[in-house]
Amino acid sequence: MPYPLDRRGFLRTAGAGAAALGLGGALASCGSDEPSTTTLTWWDYFTLDNFQPGMTRLIKDIEAGVPDVRIERRTFPFAELERQITLGAISGDLPDIAIVDNVSMNTLGGSDLLADLTDRVEQWGQADQYYKGPWDGCQVDGRALGIPNQSNCLALYYNTRMLQDAGARPPTTWDELASAAERLTSGDRYGLALSAIRTEEGVFQFLPFLWQAGGDLDTFATDGATALSFLDDLIAKGSLSEQCVGWTQQDVNTRFLNQRAAMQINGPWQIPTLKEADFDWAVVALPRDKEAATCLGGENWVVMASSDHLDKAWEVLEYTQRPSVLTPYLVSFGNLPARKDLADRGTWASDPALRLFLSQLPLARPRQYGAHYADASQAIAEAEQAVLTGSASPSAAAKTAAGKIDKALGG
Amino acid sequence: MRGRQGLAQEVHRKLEGRRRRGHRPPTHPSPSTSPSASPSARRRRAAYLFCLPGLAFLALFLAYPLFYNVWTSVHDVRLSGLLGGAERFNGLANYRTVLDDPAFWHSVRLSLVFTLGSLACQFALGFALALLFARPFPLNGLLRSLLLVAWLLPPVVSGTLFRWLLDAESGAYNALLRAVGLDTLSRDWLTDPSTSLAGVVLANIWVGVPFNMLLLLVGLHTIDPELHEAAAIDGASPWQRFRRITLPLMRPVSVTVLLLGLIYTFKVFDLVFVMTGGGPVDATRVLSLYVYEVFFRFFRFGEGAAAGLLLLVVPLLTGVFYVRRLRHEDARGGAT
Numbered sequence: 001m002p003y004p005l006d007r008r009g010f011l012r013t014a015g016a017g018a019a020a021l022g023l024g025g026a027l028a029s030c031g032s033d034e035p036s037t038t039t040l041t042w043w044d045y046f047t048l049d050n051f052q053p054g055m056t057r058l059i060k061d062i063e064a065g066v067p068d069v070r071i072e073r074r075t076f077p078f079a080e081l082e083r084q085i086t087l088g089a090i091s092g093d094l095p096d097i098a099i100v101d102n103v104s105m106n107t108l109g110g111s112d113l114l115a116d117l118t119d120r121v122e123q124w125g126q127a128d129q130y131y132k133g134p135w136d137g138c139q140v141d142g143r144a145l146g147i148p149n150q151s152n153c154l155a156l157y158y159n160t161r162m163l164q165d166a167g168a169r170p171p172t173t174w175d176e177l178a179s180a181a182e183r184l185t186s187g188d189r190y191g192l193a194l195s196a197i198r199t200e201e202g203v204f205q206f207l208p209f210l211w212q213a214g215g216d217l218d219t220f221a222t223d224g225a226t227a228l229s230f231l232d233d234l235i236a237k238g239s240l241s242e243q244c245v246g247w248t249q250q251d252v253n254t255r256f257l258n259q260r261a262a263m264q265i266n267g268p269w270q271i272p273t274l275k276e277a278d279f280d281w282a283v284v285a286l287p288r289d290k291e292a293a294t295c296l297g298g299e300n301w302v303v304m305a306s307s308d309h310l311d312k313a314w315e316v317l318e319y320t321q322r323p324s325v326l327t328p329y330l331v332s333f334g335n336l337p338a339r340k341d342l343a344d345r346g347t348w349a350s351d352p353a354l355r356l357f358l359s360q361l362p363l364a365r366p367r368q369y370g371a372h373y374a375d376a377s378q379a380i381a382e383a384e385q386a387v388l389t390g391s392a393s394p395s396a397a398a399k400t401a402a403g404k405i406d407k408a409l410g411g
Numbered sequence: 412m413r414g415r416q417g418l419a420q421e422v423h424r425k426l427e428g429r430r431r432r433g434h435r436p437p438t439h440p441s442p443s444t445s446p447s448a449s450p451s452a453r454r455r456r457a458a459y460l461f462c463l464p465g466l467a468f469l470a471l472f473l474a475y476p477l478f479y480n481v482w483t484s485v486h487d488v489r490l491s492g493l494l495g496g497a498e499r500f501n502g503l504a505n506y507r508t509v510l511d512d513p514a515f516w517h518s519v520r521l522s523l524v525f526t527l528g529s530l531a532c533q534f535a536l537g538f539a540l541a542l543l544f545a546r547p548f549p550l551n552g553l554l555r556s557l558l559l560v561a562w563l564l565p566p567v568v569s570g571t572l573f574r575w576l577l578d579a580e581s582g583a584y585n586a587l588l589r590a591v592g593l594d595t596l597s598r599d600w601l602t603d604p605s606t607s608l609a610g611v612v613l614a615n616i617w618v619g620v621p622f623n624m625l626l627l628l629v630g631l632h633t634i635d636p637e638l639h640e641a642a643a644i645d646g647a648s649p650w651q652r653f654r655r656i657t658l659p660l661m662r663p664v665s666v667t668v669l670l671l672g673l674i675y676t677f678k679v680f681d682l683v684f685v686m687t688g689g690g691p692v693d694a695t696r697v698l699s700l701y702v703y704e705v706f707f708r709f710f711r712f713g714e715g716a717a718a719g720l721l722l723l724v725v726p727l728l729t730g731v732f733y734v735r736r737l738r739h740e741d742a743r744g745g746a747t
Contacts, residue, residue: 083707086490107710111490188580198690243579245691246602371490374709385692391604 038312039070044099044299045081046333050272054332058320061329066319069312079199082107089113096307097316099149099299102137103200103367108302109140110371115303118144120314126321133296134338137366146300147317148338150330152267153294153364154208155357156287160280162189162262170284171263174212174230177287181239184262191239193252193261196231196384201248203377204295205265206231206384207367208286211293217369217376217405224380225398228387230289232394245385256281267297268357272334283353285360296364298338336361375408483716490710498713505717509705515718517693518701521608522725525683525697526676529615530669536616537623537668542657544624545631555628562621570685573614577601601687604694611683611695615676622675623668630664631657663740670733674726698722 046055059071074095076084082104088094089111100108108114121127121144127135134148156177158170166184171177181191196202209230210216215223234240244252249266256264257277265286274281286294301320303313320326323342330337331346336358348354369376383401386392392400484505486498509515544555561569576583577600585597600610634657642652680699683689689696689704696704702722706715 086707086710089490107490113490198688198692241580242599243602246687378704378708382692385690386604389602389604389691391692 037068037070038309039072040097040307040309040313040316041072041074041095042097042099043074043076043081043084043095045076045078045101046099047075047077051333054329057332058325058329061325062316062319065325066312066315069316071316085113092306094304094306096304096309096313098302098304100146100302102134102148102151102296102298102300103204103373105137105140105145105300106367106369106371106373109145113305114145115305115307115310115313116143116145117147117303117314118142120144121147124318129339129341131338131340131361131364133361133364133366134298134300137296137368138300146302147321149299149301150333150335151296151298151338151361151364152269152336153296153357153360154205154265154267155283155285155294155360156263157256157266157270157274157281157283158263159256159259160282162259166262170282171287172284173287174289178230178234178237178239181234181263182237185237185239188260190241190255190261192234192263192265193247193255194240194244194265195247195249195252196244196381196388197246197248198381198385199248200377200381202245202384203380204297204367205249206380207295207365208265208293211295211365212286212289212291214290217380217409220380220405221399221402224383224401225395226289228384228398229394231384232387235388235390242388242390245388268336268354269334271351271353283356285356285363292363294360294364296361296366298335369409372408376405379404379408480716480719483712484720485717486713488712488716490712501713505713506721508714509718509721514693514696515698515701515721518696518698521694521696522677522698524608525612525615525679526673528609528612529619529676530672532612532616533619533623533672534665534669536620538627538665540620540624541627541631544628555624558621558624560621561617562619562625564618566618566679566681567685569614569618570682573610573617574601574686577610577613602691604691607687607691607694611686614686615679615682618682619672619676623672626668626671627661627664630661630668633664634660666736667733670729670736673729674733677725677729678722 044055046052055073059073062071063069078101081098081100085094085098085100085108094113130148131151134151138144138146138148156171162184163170163180166180168180168183169176171180177192184191195205206227209227210220210224213223213226213230215226231240235242247255249270252261252264253266253270253273255261256266257274259279285292301317303310303317307313320329321339323339323345326337326339327342327346330342334347334354336348336354337343337346338361343349343358348358367373367377379401383392383397386397387394483498485500485502487501487504488498540558544551564572575581577585579585579597579599579602582600584600588594588597598606601607638656638660639652642656647655678699679697680703683695683697683700684703687695689700698718699722702715702718705711705718
């Protein structure tokens with residue numbers, strides 16, 4: 001029986017080869033890891049080039065400042081991170097530390113994926129150093145599931161020259177916003193640009209209007225209708241492009257940069273790009289109606305409950321919050337601190353635009369609605385799109401959305 | 412790889428050698444002979460062994476995910492309790508939730524409109540182009556290759572391309588309409604709920620035409636030109652020749668093209684996702700996007716799995732029909 005022997009021989013050789021490879025790999029991984037060093041995996045969504053120097057420096061700082069720790073970082077596109085964490089939960093491949101969007105606390109907070117940091121945070125005792133919005137955003141059902149990384153919010157940018165030419169002043173109320181937008185509209189230039197896209201981004205931009213109308217998700221049928229009809233009027237008068245239902249905030253900023261929008265609603269992360277613009281611009285707080293309000297953005301640090309190194313991970317988190325570490329990191333990102341005690345350090349103390357955003361942080365509300373927020377968010381996005389594209393009246397759309405919101409959040 | 416090839420060659424050589432020495436294996440091995448002794452049984456065993464990698468692949472990448480999906484679809488799987496393994500069996504509750512959801516049925520309707528609209532236009536245009544390219548003319552080969560680019564581009568690229576082309580303010584499509592004085596036809600293609608599905612279908616037609624054209628062209632080449640010549644001599648007009656000769660003879664190819672197109676089009680995701688993300692409102696949220704949202708926006712895995720399996724129904728039925736037809740064709744082909 002010559003050939004089965006040959007086959008067996010072949011298989012044996014192949015098997016030995018594979019075993020040798022595996023063994024080699026195992027040996028190699030043993031060699032590089034000293035037994036006392038803890039390797040922490042870390043996921044975030046800061047993929048852009050301009051974030052890398054600051055992040056590299058932060059990690060170097062951590063590896064130098066926290067004893068016996070090594071960081072292994074992986075980045076994902078913004079929209080991908082939450083999905084990756086869920087997939088990781090299924091496959092068992094999760095990081096120790098992650099920096100997640102603050103709105104993810106709704107979904108992730110309802111799962112058992114995040115480690116409960118309540119005792120550690122209490123012992124640390126720095127809770128009152130943070131702005132209320134960002135800090136509250138980390139608390140889910142009375143448990144601390146994270147600490148803020150950086151915070152941002154929305155405000156109104158305007159093209160200084162265009163406002164002067166039109167004889168308009170920066171608006172402070174809805175009425176002023178509407179009339180300024182109307183006066184600033186001419187030719188192919190719109191008075192105002194904002195994002196009403198069918199994702200969380202659009203909802204992030206819409207919620208301030210709902211809150212300014214004096215409402216919240218539980219009064220969407222009435223206050224939602226008020227906010228929606230305000231935007232509907234802007235579209236009807238031509239001050240806001242119907243195209244905004246397809247625009248991301250990046251698209252909105254591009255309109256503003258190309259001077260095809262005289263005002264835009266956007267966040268502080270656009271400042272570095274806007275500084276290269278060849279026209280003057282300034283930024284003011286979002287106009288108010290019954291109330292002044294803006295929506296909180298930014299990220300939180302979280303530790304995964306599945307981590308084998310909870311203590312080490314917490315040590316790293318605590319280390320990043322030291323003013324000497326946090327300030328250069330935030331400055332390099334162009335971000336704002338979530339900590340009040342950093343208010344008079346860093347670029348945000350001197351830069352007028354950043355200072356305006358910082359002054360709005362106390363008004364910024366987190367989107368903290370619990371595990372079923374995603375359903376409510378989708379209902380809001382669809383209501384806004386239905387109104388802005390003219391396929392439903394504000395009151396009808398608000399009523400439909402209110403039904404879905406109540407079903408999602410009530411049950 | 413070289414090892415396996417070498418092995419196969421060796422097996423072949425040895426078998427050949429055995430045949431030459433007169434050990435020709437019996438065509439029907441009697442069951443009484445012990446398997447290890449019979450060379451034929453050994454060969455069959457070898458044949459099964461060679462199937463193993465393929466079977467392992469199918470089991471790992473097809474059967475397991477499918478089974479896992481079925482399992483998920485009858486359990487209450489959400490993000491909470493994902494780590495603890497606290498999934499509760501809930502029978503057909505997920506299916507009921509999905510089937511009771513008006514949004515699901517809206518998506519089914521959209522998917523059907525999208526698929527039928529795309530297929531009809533792709534097929535008609537593909538057929539017309541195939542007829543054109545079936546005749547020799549200068550640059551025929553070059554133009555045909557260029558047309559194929561649409562088929563070769565990743566859907567993400569063609570989706571982005573069409574998003575720009577159809578942009579209401581700066582898109583080339585509206586500019587073209589304005590340039591030829593058809594301003595009234597210009598639209599906010601992708602941001603108006605009444606036209607966005609048409610915009611997405613348009614892009615998909617562009618993507619699918621070359622595929623249809625290519626397969627139909629191959630079909631056209633199999634038609635014996637003598638049939639046309641004979642008909643022409645008998646005085647048949649070109650239209651009659653097309654109706655009476657080309658169309659009937661193209662039937663089998665056409666059905667194949669349409670069935671493959673149906674399977675391919677019904678499960679479209681990337682193109683729509685890139686172009687509209689399902690919006691505005693829910694005007695282009697086809698079935699695959701619905702499933703995606705249940706999974707990755709709402710994290711209701713049980714319902715998502717159920718909806719995903721329901722999404723499989725149409726392509727699966729089409730696939731079964733297609734395979735049965737193929738067999739039928741083969742049988743007929745063998746008989747003649």
